[in-house]
Amino acid sequence: MPEVYNWQLGRRATYRYEEKHPKEQFTFVFNTNRCIACQTCTMAHKSTWTFSKGQEYMWWNNVETKPYGGYPQFWDWKILKMLEQSNPGQNVWNVRKVDNEKPHGVYEGVTIFEAPEKIGLNQEAIGYVPTDEEWRFPNFGEDTAHGREFTQSREGTFGGDNGCKSVLPEHKIWFFYLQRICNHCTYPGCLAACPRKAIYKRQEDGIVLIDQSRCRGYKKCVEQCPYKKPMFRGTTRISEKCIACYPRIEGLDPLTEGDQMETRCMAACVGKIRLQGLVKVQNGRWVSQMDNPQYYLIRHRKVALPLYPQFGTEPNGYYIPSRHVPRAYSQQMFGPGVDHSIDQYMVPDRNLLAILQLFRTTQRIIFSYKVEKGPKIFETNIHGKKFTMHNDTVIGMNRKGKEIIRVTVEEPFYVRPEEHPGAI
Numbered sequence: 001m002p003e004v005y006n007w008q009l010g011r012r013a014t015y016r017y018e019e020k021h022p023k024e025q026f027t028f029v030f031n032t033n034r035c036i037a038c039q040t041c042t043m044a045h046k047s048t049w050t051f052s053k054g055q056e057y058m059w060w061n062n063v064e065t066k067p068y069g070g071y072p073q074f075w076d077w078k079i080l081k082m083l084e085q086s087n088p089g090q091n092v093w094n095v096r097k098v099d100n101e102k103p104h105g106v107y108e109g110v111t112i113f114e115a116p117e118k119i120g121l122n123q124e125a126i127g128y129v130p131t132d133e134e135w136r137f138p139n140f141g142e143d144t145a146h147g148r149e150f151t152q153s154r155e156g157t158f159g160g161d162n163g164c165k166s167v168l169p170e171h172k173i174w175f176f177y178l179q180r181i182c183n184h185c186t187y188p189g190c191l192a193a194c195p196r197k198a199i200y201k202r203q204e205d206g207i208v209l210i211d212q213s214r215c216r217g218y219k220k221c222v223e224q225c226p227y228k229k230p231m232f233r234g235t236t237r238i239s240e241k242c243i244a245c246y247p248r249i250e251g252l253d254p255l256t257e258g259d260q261m262e263t264r265c266m267a268a269c270v271g272k273i274r275l276q277g278l279v280k281v282q283n284g285r286w287v288s289q290m291d292n293p294q295y296y297l298i299r300h301r302k303v304a305l306p307l308y309p310q311f312g313t314e315p316n317g318y319y320i321p322s323r324h325v326p327r328a329y330s331q332q333m334f335g336p337g338v339d340h341s342i343d344q345y346m347v348p349d350r351n352l353l354a355i356l357q358l359f360r361t362t363q364r365i366i367f368s369y370k371v372e373k374g375p376k377i378f379e380t381n382i383h384g385k386k387f388t389m390h391n392d393t394v395i396g397m398n399r400k401g402k403e404i405i406r407v408t409v410e411e412p413f414y415v416r417p418e419e420h421p422g423a424i
Ligand code: SF4
Pocket: 181, 182, 183, 184, 185, 187, 188, 189, 190, 191, 208, 224, 225, 226, 227, 228, 229, 230, 241, 313
C-alpha cells in the first residue's frame, strides 16, 4: 500500500492511493466556544441542498451536543472503539518530537487505514454502516450534560505525555456543541473505499465530491468515512454528501459579482463561530501565508485543531476547543495541541484578537487580512497573565487584494434617536 505524508500525524501513513494534492485546499475554522446551537447553519444547508424526497434524514451540516450527542448516534464512540480494539493501549501521541513538519508531535498509533492490516481485515479502512435508527436525530441528547469528571482511562483512547500546563478550571458538569460538515479530507476514507472510483477530490480547491452518475450505492463510503458524512438516499439508491456549496466557492453566485463566497452554513452562522477559506498548496505542503487567516490560525498559531486527527484522513475542518471541557476529552477529540490552543485563545495577543473578529463578518471569502493599530482600551489579568486590549482595526481582502470587510476590536456603540426608538 502507498505511503503519504500526513502533517497532522507528523509522519507518513498508509493510504490506498499515491499522494496527489490540489492547488488550493478548502478549509474552515469553527470556534466551539461561541456556538449557541441555534441550528441556523443546519437549516441553511437543509433548505439549500437536502429538501427533496428521500433526503428527509439527511443533514450534511449538523450540530451535536457533546459528549452524548451524535449524528448518526454514537458515530465517534464507535469508531474510536474500533481503533482501540485494533491496537489496544497503543494509540498514543509522542509530543516530544515537534517541529514545522510535525506541529502536533507524532501519532504512534494506527489510523483507520492501518488498522485493517493489524486485525487481518481485507478492506481499505475500518468502519461500519450505521443503522437506520442511528440516523434518526440530528442532535440526540440535546443539551444533556456530563455529570462526572471525564477521565482518560475510562475512554482509553488517548495516552502519552501531553505536557499539560494550563490551570484553567475544568467544569465537572459540562457539555459543548460540535458543529460538523464533511471535512473535505486530504486522504478521504470515502474516496479510498469506493470500489467504483466514483469519489474524487477537485484539483482546484480540494473539495471532495461523489460523481452521481458513477455511484451504484454500495455504501462503502458510508461505511469507511469515519466522520459518517456520506449518506445513502433511499429514493435514488445512491450516496450523497456535502458539496461545499461549490458554486459559491467558485464565485458563481450573482450576489457578489464574481467574488468567491463562503458556503451557506458558514455565511448563516448566528453565533459568528465560523470562518472559511482556501489555503495554497505546493508540493503537497501548505504554502506559508501569514496574512491568510486560515493559515495563521491553523498552521502558524496552532489555535485551531483538526477533528480526530488520529483517524488519519487529514481532515480540513479545524476547531478552537472549548475552554472548560475536561482536557482528556478534548485531547481525544482534537489531539495533543489542546493545551497550547486554549492558552492562546484565553489570553490572545493583538493579532490573534483582531483575526478572531473576522469570523462571520462577510459572505465573501477572506484571502488575506491586515491589522491597523488602535489605542489601548482595557487591561486586566486572566489566570495570572496580563492581558491588554487595543481597539485595532482588522481589514479582510478578497483574492485580488480588494478590501471586503473592516471591523474593530471594540464593537461600535449606536444611540437610537429619540424620534425613532425602534431603529438604529
Ligand atoms: S469527512 Fe468523510 S465524506 Fe468527507 S471527505 Fe472526509 S472521508 Fe470523505
